[in-house]
Amino acid sequence: MQVTETQNEGLKRAYTMLLTAQELDAKVMDKLKEAQPDVEMKGFRKGKVPLALLKKNFGQRVLGEAMQEAVDDAMKAHFAEAGVRPAAEPAMKMTNEDWKEGDDVEVEMSYEALPEIPELDLGKIKLERLKVVPDDAAVDEALKNLASNAQDFEDRKKGSKAKDGDQITMDFVGKVDGEAFDGGSAEDYPLVLGSNSFIPGFEEQLVGVKADEEKDVTVNFPEDYQAEHLAGKEAVFSCTIKAVKAPKDAEIDDELAKKFGAEDLDALKGQIRERLEAEYGSAARAVMKRAMLDELDKMVSFELPPSMVEQEAKQIAHQLWHDDNPDVQGHDHPEIETTDEHNKLAERRVRLGLLLAELGQRAEIQVTDQEMTQAIMEQARQYPGQERQFFEFIQQNQQMQQQMRAPIFEDKVIDYVAEQAKVTEKEVTKAELEREIEKLDDEA
Structure with missing residues (x-):
């Protein structure tokens, strides 16, 4: 030809x-x-x-x-x-x-065509890896949060009125047009006021009730209620209040530890310390990654495919528009014009994306089947009961596989660059690390 x-x-x-x-x-x-x-x-x-x-x-x-x-x-x-x-x-x-x-x-x-990307001496890159050692105060704070989440309830003084956040125990019978309906009755039902676990308007009417009090609560089922025979209808719930209890943080002891799967309090503290170390390490990695990308961006200059920059700029503009207009869920909105700021950010992303891809290829970095399987399984956990279907969906969808493979590949390239660079470790406080993370958000 x-x-x-x-x-x-x-x-x-x-x-x-x-x-x-x-x-x-x-x-x-x-x-x-x-x-x-x-x-x-x-x-x-x-x-x-x-x-x-x-x-x-x-x-x-x-x-x-x-x-x-x-x-x-x-x-x-x-x-x-x-x-x-x-x-x-x-x-x-x-x-x-x-x-x-x-x-x-x-x-x-x-x-x-993809541009020619120059060879880089990665050993010239100087980076700082921040390190935060979890102190006792951080562990104690995390314990207090766990105790708050595992709160108990204790009876209020007899005759006390229920407040928002209190737990009431009650019997109730719900009726529509004077007739009780399936699923509208219960005995000894524990309800935390303000939890929004009942029909809108229900819990608010029970604020102020006392133990041994009877109260009728009138509400309207939402128009889009899942049970069609109840949707939009008025219902009256006859409630008998049996107890009013105030929230109380769980005691920080061995019993609390056992609730979270630890043998005792010391074991739970050890688990918390490990989790904090992992969280701090992840945050510190994000800070170092931004610094690394800044250094790489300074080291290279090459022509960029115009269509890639244009597409990336449009995606950036679109995402930022939705960030500013969170109420708009779909894409039925006016066309979003890109600005010089969008184009500048797009150029950086495309340039760094091409550079990281080239560095990974030169270093013969691969994403293994085991790494992909682990990533798929982690995402599948977000769909309880449908893990198998999710796994099969990914296996049959090349585009989804590529979307999952890309961040794994990028992380491995980042690790590779860090291995070649001169990295020094600097111990900082949690507050100092948080300030660095805030800078990333401001610069994003």
Whole structure:
């Protein structure tokens, strides 16, 4: 196939590809020869059908496939010979749209090439890894939070009124149009006022009740209530209050530890210390990663594929718009214009993305099957009871696999760069680390 360059400006490339009728016919015949041994036809033994007859009967079916294969092979040969990689799937267009069998095939191919990325001396990068050692105060604070989350309730003084946050124990019977309905009754039901676990407006009416009091609560079921026979209807709940209890933080002792799966309080403190170390380490890594990317960005300068920058800028603008308009869930909104700020940030992201990909390729960094499986399993835990379906969905979806593989690959490249760089460790306080994290949010 004849390939002629028609554009070579910056990273933009365009070519015309000419596949002659003779070349296409030869490709068709090759495919028919390949299939011939398995073809059976009346009057001929298997594998003995003449090629001319095969062409007459199956030539049209094979023609499109042969044409596509010829173009694909020419494209692969071009990339191999030119030593370039396209930034995205090349655009292909057949220019002689009135083509008929027996004509040459003319195809136009255009793409943006990936830029040449210079070699870097990663040993010149100087980084600081912050380290926070969890102190007793941090562990005690975490224990207090656990005790608060594991709160108990104790009876209020007799005659006390229920407050928001109190737990009341009650019997109730719900009726619509004077008739009790399924699921509308319970005995000794514990309800924390303000938890919003009942129909809107229900809990507010019970603030101020006392033990041994009876109270009717009137509410309207929401229009979109899941039980259609109750949706939008008024209901009256006759409630008998049996107890009013005030919240009380759980005692910080061995019993609390056992609630969270530890043998005793000392073991729980050890687990908390390990968790805090992991949290601080993750935060410190984020700070070091930003510093690393800043250093890498200073070290390189190369031309960027315009379409990649444009697409990234649009995504940034779109995301920032939704951040400013959280009430808009869908994409039914005016077109969002990109700004110089969006373009500048897009250029940085594209440049660093290409650089990290190149560094990973040069270092022969791979994402293993085990790492992918672990990542899928971690995400699958977010769908209790549907883990298997999620796992199978990912296995059958190449795009989702790539989305999950990309951050794992990037993390491994970051680790690789850190290994080559000069990294010093600096011990800081929790407050100092938090200030560094806040800077990342401000600069994002």
